[in-house]
Amino acid sequence: MPFLGKDWRSPGCSWTKTEHGWKRMVFYGHELEDSNRELDLKEFPCDNNEHLFVEDICELATPKRRKNFYNNNTKSQFSFRDKWIYVQKGSTKERHGYCTLGEALNRLDFSSAIHDLRRFNYVAKLFQLIARSQLTSLSGAAQKNYFNILEKIVRKVAEDHYNPRLVKELLQDLSSTLHSLTLHVGRCVLVGNVNIWLCRLENILKWQQQLSDLQIPKQMCTGMSFSDLPLHMQDKILYNLSDACDIINLGQATPTLHILSENRMLWKRLCHFHFSDKQPFSRNLVLTKSDSVDWKLMYFTLQKHYPVKEQYGDTLHYCKHCSILFWKDRHLALLLKDCGHPCTANDPDSCLVPVSPQHFINLFQF
Known part of the structure; x- marks a missing residue:
């Protein structure tokens, strides 16, 4: 039975004819998006041994019953598992509405x-x-x-x-x-x-x-601890931290780490990392009596005027070619060369842009 959805490019749903009429087939494990209907799934035999189910669609009779259906032992009426979403900012011939x-x-x-x-x-x-x-x-x-x-x-x-x-x-x-x-x-x-x-x-x-009231338990360490590392390795770890609060908190652990966390060159690197592209950078220099820059004081002075750079292990990505926002699965990208969404570009990687949290919000401000 042919069926076209709101998007004319969509293949629509899979339907089967039973003695009670046409009914929709649902692949096992997929969530249904229609939040205004109760679903009674029954197993339907299939030649290719796929787990298919047929749903009986029953409209909720009264608003009271609908309300009880939503609120009765349910955390949320949405249970999507999508890894991507089409970001639509206006109506077109193919799609109506916006995201x-x-x-x-x-x-x-x-x-x-x-x-x-x-x-x-x-x-x-x-x-x-x-x-x-x-x-x-x-x-x-x-x-x-x-x-x-x-x-x-x-x-x-x-x-x-x-x-x-x-x-x-x-x-x-x-x-x-x-x-x-x-x-x-x-x-x-x-x-x-x-x-x-x-x-x-x-x-x-x-x-x-x-x-x-959270108390972090002290773990019994039988092997080498952070304090057992050579000083140059501890110093290198501190140089890889981009959060000033993490550096200060780490410096309160031991007297040795306190000395390393007060290193002038460490705070200089931190200032250049976060504020080197901010103007005017040189006008906010904080000089000590010896005419040398107090880089730690300078960092907190600049922090009052400029936002710091944000670093994340993984972010959402936006495809400029498809206008799709998605999570990029690094495992699938390495094994199957999957870019994370159904991209039609010749070179999908060249169209991807990492999306910061603020950029994510800006995408939906019309």
Whole structure:
């Protein structure tokens, strides 16, 4: 049975004829995108031994039943596993509508990304920027998904003790935004019942207390520790850090690391890394009595005026040829030469642009 979707290039769905009429076949493990229907999947025999199922589509009879279906033991009504999304900024003959920040937040697989250490900081920073300025632009479903993923982030920090400082800053910014919206701006800008937001505020306070009480256990090390490394190797490790807070915190561990963390050349390299392209760079030099630059003081002086560079192990990528935003799987890229999305360019790698968290938000500002 031929069927065309909204996009005329789409092959549509697979249908089969039964004694009760035409029914759609669904591959096992794939999630259905229609959030307004209840699905009753039944196994359907197939010649090629593929796991196919046939769904009985039943419209929800009343709004009350629909509401119970969404809220009854469900974390989110969206469960997409997509690795890419088409970023559409206007209507065309082939596609109607446009892509929003909430849709990207729902459809891109951020739940799995937080379990990858290379992507954790990226997702946490993106959520922090959304908490500061973009929370009210999200739809109700996107806000629900946002807090569900945020709960997973807090749980991962509590279990793995990974980068609690960044998540504490995220929760502090989110708490400040919600207090400002509920007290000063008004609750009309928030989607949903006020009791839902009061419950979310309570959860944020609970998460903040949980991270404040977090105690990182001291691990018994039977082999070589960081302090056992030669001084030149410890110094080289410090030179590879791009976060000033990490350098200062590491310097508080031992007297030797404190001396290495105060190295003048270390802070000079840090200043040039973050602010060498900022103008005017030379006018903000902080001179000591001996007419030599106090590079540590200069770093924190420049930090007040300019944003620091951000480094992430892995980021989202944007294909300029296809206008697709996607996670690039480095394993598939090495083994199968898969660029991460259905690209039609002759040289897909030349069209890819890494997307910073701020660039991600800018893509959906029309």
